[in-house]
Amino acid sequence: MSGLASRRRVWVLVAVAVVTAVVLWHAGSPRHAVPAARGLFRQRGSDAHSAYAAHLAHPSEADALPLVAAVASFSLVASPGERAHVAVCAVPTHEEQYLPEWLTWHRLVGVERFYLFDNQPSTRMRRLLRPWIDEGTVVLYELEYEDGVDIGAVYQNHVLRLCERDVLPVTSWVSHHDVDEFLMVDAPGWSPTLPSLVNSSRSAADPSSPLFHDGAPDADDKEAGDASAPSQRWTYPLHARFDSLLSEATCVPMLRLPFQNYGVRILEPTDFVTERQTVKDRVPPNFHTYGKMFIHPKEGSLNAGWLGPHSCRATTGGAVMDAQGMELLFESTTYPYAGAPLPQEGIMLYHYIQRSLADCRAKYHVLSSTPQDWRTRDGLAGCARNYVPLDAELATPAARAQLVADDPEHGDELAARPESWGVLFTRDTSARDSWQGRMTRAILAEWRARxxxxxxxxxxxxxxxxxEASDERLEGMMSGIVSVESVGRGIPPKVRLEAVVPQ
Structure with missing residues (x-):
């Protein structure tokens, strides 16, 4: 009997070991390794949330996890030809390292489409933007300039005019701002502070609901109003502010809050601008800045536009409002030259003037012919002056000497820090700690792991x-690419509008 009992114990132990091994194998399997859809990937149920749940600050944020997962899988697709609610026009040239963070951040804020104007077209840019182009959220303009044209002196005006002509007619709200400017939005009144599903009969966090689609949701998806449906099924604080307080506005200027480079020499590819940069200028309540503009054209007409990147041009009857819906009175047809200070809440741009010392120096060399860029005016000395050294870099004479030695030409400026810097600057971690900041980092971390x-x-x-990323495939891309050839000092009279709207 003892021998039989011993053998039984052995078989029991073997069975337990097999079951344990199977459980551990499933637990260790990469949950993002799933079948492809639209050339990307498709997930269903709670597995889609696993990469992001650890970044929640409160359980109430879980309802928005399907939106995060849809942005991460490039599956949040508006209906073909549908009028976008919010779009941004921007220049991506020389910004490859920073584009994924910037695009992901703004997708989570509620920007539905990006019109990016590249004045030095390359397959590298197409390769980087491919998933957003395929998704239909990025339209890439490739501006081919004629030989001898000073691109730096003319491209910004070309971008504004093309954005007015091709984007304002098909979008409700359009901003023109740069890749070093991040949109921050406060929810108006008692509105939800997070994106939420609209008219959904089933909870967004329901693990039984299909989360993604491949551009054609089935009937059950449409009835349920799940996260796989077009982007208008989600409501955002930005959209709520536009649709309530600002519905009568034609121009809405945004306050730009300048962030300073506190001790960031190099921003590694795995670093995040909004995580590393947490020191901004102290801004008094009456601070007046040449910010950027959201334009709200009336459907079917162009009743407003940009006079320049920091001002809007409104026709008679147009209203310029701040982010709280208060009308701004001005003497001419242009804001802000006779305008007023803007509130420090509502809609803001966090402007990361110098993302790193190395980035500033690199940008100086590629933008030296752009007269309106501050690096052109200030040169490499300006890069040094815009660097705020850390306490550790000034703690001892030896440490300061090393900092000066790092830049023999501008070392003294690099090591200079005004005695009143604690009065001039303040710590601001709101971007880093925000919902969109945390979820942007979660999405990019998953992409890197994949x-x-x-x-x-x-x-x-x-x-x-x-x-899918081969040069041959990229050079053959048609949808989502608009080629503007032979750009000189003027803009070609026509670009087929049908090519601008993603199909």
Whole structure:
């Protein structure tokens, strides 16, 4: 009997070991390794949330996890030809390192479409933007300038005019701001502070609901109002402010809050601008700044536009309002030259003037012919002056000497820090700690993990690998690409509008 009992105990132990091994194997399996859809990937149920739940600050944020997962999978697709609610026009040239963070951040804020104007077209830019182009949220304009044209002196006006002509007619609200400017939005009144599903008969966090679609949701998806439906099924604080307080506005200027480079020498590809940069100027209540503008054209007419990147041009009857819905009175047809200070809440741009010392120096060399850029005016000395040294870099004479030695030409400016710097600057971690900040980092971390060792070694994202990212495939891209050829000092009279709206 003892021998039989011993054998039984052995078989029981073997069975337990097998079951344990199976459980551990499933637990260790990469949950993002799922079948492809639209050339990307598709997930269902709670698995889609696993990469992001750890970044929640409160359980109430869980309802928005399907939106995060949809943005991460490039599946939040508006209906073909549908009028976008919010769009941004921007220049992506020389901004490749920072575009994924900037695009993801703004997708979570509620920007539905991006019109990016590249004045030095390359397959590299197409490769980086491919998933957003395929999704239909990025339209890439490739501006081919004639030989001898001073691109830096003319491109900004061209972008504004093209944005007015091609984007304002098909979008309700359009901003023109840069890749170093991040949109921050406060929810109006008692509105929800997070995006939420609209007219949904089923909870957004319901693990049984399908989360993603491939551009054609089935009947059940449409009835349920799930996260796979077009982007208008989600409501955002930005949209709520536009639709309530600002529905009568034609121009809405945004306050720009300048952030200073406190001790960031190099921003690594795995770093985040909104996480590293947490020191801004102290802004008094009556602070007046040349910010950027949201334009709200009346459907079917262009009753407003940009006079320049920091001002709007409104026709008779147009209203310029601040983010709280208060009308701003001005003497001419242009704001802000006779305008008023803007409130420090509602809609703001966090302006990261110098993302890193190395980035400033690199940008100086590529933007030296752009007269309106501050780096052109200030030069490399300006890069040094815009660097605020850390306490540790000034703690001892030896540490300061090393900082000066790091830049033999501008070392003294690099090591200079005004005695009143504690009065001039203040700590602001709101972008870093915000919902969109945390979820942006979660999404990009998942993308990096999915790329694996090969992508990390090559400095690429996972979608930049493989046959889909080959030069031949990229050069043959048609949808989502608008080529504007032979750009001189004027703009070609016509670009087919049908090519601008993603199909």
């Amino acid at each position: 790329g694996g060792k090969e992508a990390r070694e090559q400095g690429r994202w996972w979608w930049e690998m493989g046959d």
